[in-house]
Amino acid sequence: MGLLAASPWLHAAAPTGLLTRKVPSTGEALPVIGAGTSGSFEVEAGSAQYQQLKTVLKAFFEGGGRVIDTSPNYGGADRILGQLLEEGGWHRQCFIATKIAANSRADAQAQWAGSLESLRTDKVDLLQIHNLRDWQRQLPYAQELKQQGKTRYVGITHYLNSGQDEVASIVRSQPLDFIQINYSVNAPEAARELLPLCQDKGIAVLINRAFDDGRLFAKVKDQALPAWAADAGIGSWAQLFLKFAISHPAVTTVIPATSRPDRQLDQLKAGHEPMLTQAQQQALIKLFA
Ligand SMILES: NC(=O)c1ccc[n+]([C@@H]2O[C@H](COP(=O)([O-])OP(=O)(O)OC[C@H]3O[C@@H](n4cnc5c(N)ncnc54)[C@H](OP(=O)(O)O)[C@@H]3O)[C@@H](O)[C@H]2O)c1
Secondary structure, three states, X not given: OOHHHHOOOOOEEOOOOOEEEEOOOOOOEEEOEOEEOOOOOOOOOOOHHHHHHHHHHHHHHHOOOOEEEOOOOOOOHHHHHHHHHHHHOOOOOOEEXXXXXXXXXXXXXXXXXXXXXXXXXXXXXXXXXXXXXXXXXHHHHHHHHHHOOOEEEEEEEOOOHHHHHHHHHHHHHOOOOEEEEEOEOOEOHHHOOHHHHHHHHOOEEEEEOOOOOOHHHHXXXXXOOOOOOHHHOOOOHHHHHHHHHHOOOOOOEEOOEOOOXXXXXXXXXXXXXXXXXXHHHHHHHXXXX
16 A cells, blocks of 8 residues: 555545545545534525525535534434436435434434434435434434444534543544534644644544634635635635635545525635645634634
8 A cells, every 4th residue: 555545534526626634433535524403404495595506516525525513403404305306316326324312222213213204315415413412322323323334433522622631532442434523723722632632543534614613714705815814715705614624634524504505615626725824823823812
């Protein structure tokens, strides 16, 4: 095996040119730009917003995207996602990441059955314990489902800095394929300990809240991009925020949410070389501190 093939985060181009990174536990390559569904997919089936989401997903899949994150407690977003995937014929392309958010085994079993029905599938790619809820009971259940071939990967999620110590402690003690955590220009703390730990342990990382749930856009309203952005191939603040996230070598895929096709097309443009230098990353952290 050559040096490049041995690298756990080897960059390789998907047919569309979107960069991919490898899931350490299997070597499977996933595109660095994914999508979230919280808020943005909480719409009514058949509505104008629903039709707009169909255009969002068409742009996403045609642009080389694959990873979509959802949850049974995102106000029906998983049901909308399942219907859109079926109508668009995209189930085979989609890497479906969903969650368990329950307080007992019985609740988790009922929720899991509902998730499969909502997502219109008989298995998913990644099953995560949502916000570490009841993880001591739910993680073994998710591992059982993995043994049964119902999910290919198992993980845990959180979205706040205050959850990162517990995520790190579980990473140290439990077998996991993925974690999902917050990481952004104004919340870069995960880079201190958690992301290097995942690299060491060979655990894939999904990044949520790369836009701080949209709040970062209010902060840069009417503000020009840094002078060096064009050299880094960056044409918008959204691309800059996403490129910050994927510039950490531990990161597998960032999962920004949007309900707008123009924003989806823009986000996909972040998934290309070059990554940000250390100096550029530090300049951004200082700008948003
Ligand atoms: N605990 C957990 O497991 C957890 C917690 C949080 C998030 N997540 C996952 O991570 C995903 C992403 O996190 P998030 O949804 O909280 O936040 P985010 O991706 O940081 O921000 C999404 C928000 O940004 C807005 N936006 C996107 N592009 C924009 C642009 N160019 N200009 C202005 N606004 C823009 C979107 O609105 P529009 O729809 O109008 O574009 C949406 O409201 C979630 O959808 C979910 O799948 C998981």
